[in-house]
Amino acid sequence: MSRKHPVIAVTGSSGAGTTTVKRALEHIFYRTNINAVIVEGDSFHRYDRKAMKQMISEAVKQGKDLSHFGPEANLFDKIEELFKVYGETGQGKKRYYLHSEEEAEPYGQNPGEFTPWQDIPDNTDLLFYEGLHGGIIDDKLGVNIAQYVDLLIGVTPIVNLEWIQKIHRDNAERGYSADAIVDTILRRMDDYIHYITPQFSNTDINFQRVPTVDTSNPFIARDIPTPDESFVVIRFRDPKKFNIDFPYLLDMIPNSFMSRRNSMVVPGGKMGFAMELILDPILEQLMSRR
Numbered sequence: 001m002s003r004k005h006p007v008i009a010v011t012g013s014s015g016a017g018t019t020t021v022k023r024a025l026e027h028i029f030y031r032t033n034i035n036a037v038i039v040e041g042d043s044f045h046r047y048d049r050k051a052m053k054q055m056i057s058e059a060v061k062q063g064k065d066l067s068h069f070g071p072e073a074n075l076f077d078k079i080e081e082l083f084k085v086y087g088e089t090g091q092g093k094k095r096y097y098l099h100s101e102e103e104a105e106p107y108g109q110n111p112g113e114f115t116p117w118q119d120i121p122d123n124t125d126l127l128f129y130e131g132l133h134g135g136i137i138d139d140k141l142g143v144n145i146a147q148y149v150d151l152l153i154g155v156t157p158i159v160n161l162e163w164i165q166k167i168h169r170d171n172a173e174r175g176y177s178a179d180a181i182v183d184t185i186l187r188r189m190d191d192y193i194h195y196i197t198p199q200f201s202n203t204d205i206n207f208q209r210v211p212t213v214d215t216s217n218p219f220i221a222r223d224i225p226t227p228d229e230s231f232v233v234i235r236f237r238d239p240k241k242f243n244i245d246f247p248y249l250l251d252m253i254p255n256s257f258m259s260r261r262n263s264m265v266v267p268g269g270k271m272g273f274a275m276e277l278i279l280d281p282i283l284e285q286l287m288s289r290r
Contacts, residue, residue, distance in 0.1 A: 002087030003289045006126045007148055009134025012155035013196050016162055021155055022130045024275035028283055037124040041131010042097035044075045049112025069191035076143045083148035086127045093117045135199035146202045154203035161211050163218040206235045230268035242282045252277055
């Protein structure tokens with residue numbers, strides 16, 4: 001952790017909805033003139049798209065599972081190194097994973113490739129990471145990424161909703177068939193259990209969306225439940241750490257309530273608003289400590 005160069009990480013599975021938190025934070029960055037360097041978790045994959053397909057094919061032949069959730073396909077040490085170095089010096093290296101033709105065209109590269117590593121610009125206020133592994137702690141691997149994060153946020157809808165969101169997103173945006181997406185979910189399951197879900201015990205704040213409609217069979221769901229068809233459970237590991245003012249939040253968010261001493265529930269349609277109400281004063285604290 002660092003007072004001078006704080007690190008914020010938003011972590012969640014594929015399809016979890018981390019982009020919602022990213023937008024809320026970007027609104028705060030813009031409104032409060034915070035100069036943040038944004039790092040995408042996909043840029044720390046070990047293999048580009050072509051090589052990953054080859055590695056998965058080889059793993060299948062050997063009766064093994066390989067996924068973007070696990071250590072074999074990622075550079076956990078590079079994430080840890082970046083967070084540590086940035087916290088100490090405000091420096092470090094980043095790159096981009098080019099998901100689409102639109103992203104790849106300005107670099108003269110192909111989709112699924114990485115850009116070269118480049119130095120983080122000087123004089124940034126904080127580092128903001130969004131990806132799969134911002135809160136990894138694994139003694140067997142000798143990795144502790146979470147120790148260098150000043151604010152760790154988890155986004156974890158209940159698993160059926162997470163799968164519905166992933167199926168719809170990958171089908172609509174990436175053209176994957178439903179069968180291919182289900183195969184990916186199954187192949188990732190072991191890594192999901194061992195490397196994704198344990199992070200949510202390390203987070204400072206968790207945002208968990210819970211639908212109020214039937215999602216019992218996510219593989220045949222025609223629609224993603226809307227925000228108004230859900231609640232969001234917000235859990236604070238230690239409310240005193242960031243001086244969370246529950247009476248203020250309950251007063252500002254209609255129809256919200258406390259479900260435990262460190263957990264509140266808000267209507268799904270107020271998720272983005274709740275995020276900004278909660279995160280704005282926390283960022284103000286982090287900036288004032290600098």
